[in-house]
Amino acid sequence: MSAIPVTSDRSQQDLDRLADLAQDVIRRARAAGASQAEVAASIDTGLSVNVRLGEVETVEHTRDRGFGLTVYFGQRKGSASTGDLNPDSIQATLDQACAIARYTEEDPAAGLADASLMATSFPDLDVWHPWDIDTHGAIRLGQRIEEAGRAHAGITNSDGAGVQMGESLAVYANSHGFIGRERGTRHSLSLSLIAGDEEGMQRDYWYDSVRAATDFMSPEALGDRAAQRTLARLGARRLSTRQSPVLFAPEIARGLIGHLVSAVSGGALYRRASFLLDHAGQRVMPSWMHIVERPLLRRGQGSGAFDAEGVATRDSALIEEGVLARYVLGSYSARKLGLQSTGNAGGIHNLIVEAGAADQGRDDFEGMLRRLGTGLLVTEVMGQGVNTITGDYSRGAAGFWVENGQIAYPVEEITIAANLRDMYAGIQAVGADVDPRSHLLTGSILVDRMTIAGE
Structure with a gap:
């Protein structure tokens, strides 16, 4: 079973590698005596930029990998995980999961989900939209957002604008023979501002979060929204009970x-x-x-x-x-x-x-x-x-x-x-x-x- 058809896309190649690894580890777990096994493997990549007062505060590129294995010896369960996909780390993770399972108490509710409930249809849900933006482009976008917000009279300071791009690849496989592949993107823009008058200061923010960058509100609209929300809080009062x-x-x-x-x-x-x-x-x-x-x-x-x-x-x-x-x-x-x-x-x-x-x-x-x-x-x-x-x-x-x-x-x-x-x-x-x-x-x-x- 495959959630996404195989193509020459780099993301699909990574999914293929994760799927092959998951199937291999499940086979090895069964050979080690596990009656059931399941694997969740992922690769997450991203870019995060924060800009404050027009200057770059942080730039972070990420590429995180995760591998989690759960084995069942009857109704005894053992789980282990690693962020390292090299063969030695995977073998150590398998050994640890099996060792844990051999010494845990039986749990009548433990085990994989019923095989009859496994998904067999994998429609395209339109959640994969990589954003072709580099560090310079993200910095400039953050500056545009902040400039729009700071242009409003009464805005006295900024906590900064953020631009985040994220891609996630994931495979779930189990000893029922199920292999599910997923890939998705999630991108966000944000701005936090400070306004002040003779009565004090107020802070507020706005953000946008989308699957596809083409769905973002404009940087200027986001900056305006954050500024309007912040200014609207000036002169806040308390209420009687x-x-x-x-x-x-x-x-x-x-x-x-x-x-x-x-x-x-x-x-x-x-x-x-x-x-x-x-x-x-x-x-x-x-x-x-x-x-x-x-x-x-x-x-x-x-x-x-x-x-x-x-x-x-x-x-x-x-x-x-x-x-x-x-x-x-x-x-x-x-x-x-x-x-x-x-x-x-x-x-x-x-x-x-x-x-x-x-x-x-x-x-x-x-x-x-x-x-x-x-x-x-x-x-x-x-x-x-x-x-x-x-x-x-x-x-x-x-x-x-x-x-x-x-x-x-x-x-x-x-x-x-x-x-x-x-x-x-x-x-x-x-x-x-x-x-x-x-x-x-x-x-x-x-x-x-x-x-x-x-x-």
């Missing part, structure tokens, strides 16, 4: 969806460490809400035809009419729970929160502000105050106070708190203003009520 509706901007709203995924993931469930334990088939969100995983989305940030165990991915609802339709499982957690893998070993793929509301409206950002009416728009959260065991949510926040659907003034040094169970049930609307820079795709999310702690 109160309760009010809260609108999470898209880039913050995806964190709420991430907490949902964590709470319904297998590891949390079989450890009984989730506030959504035993909630499959129960309503956890409003009846109009739908969240669906689309792993085969072309050019998606999380697209993939198979998961980290070779299991075929497929479109699948996570939330259907507000009901939790399933959990997020790899083969190990599925066995612990008496269920079947959902093709999510290694994580979720392109989770899409469908826009809408109780009245089925699909609002842009301005429309979501009007729905908020008077309340808090959150554009930044801080701290780690999320407990997925109890669902308690309490985080530092900053953003804007909104009155009558219009931004009134910036706010800072506040805390927002509620329970995730109540927050999910209290979602009033999801905007059509989707942030495309992540595998968690959602617009802004309006929650009916939270406690805001301030002065």
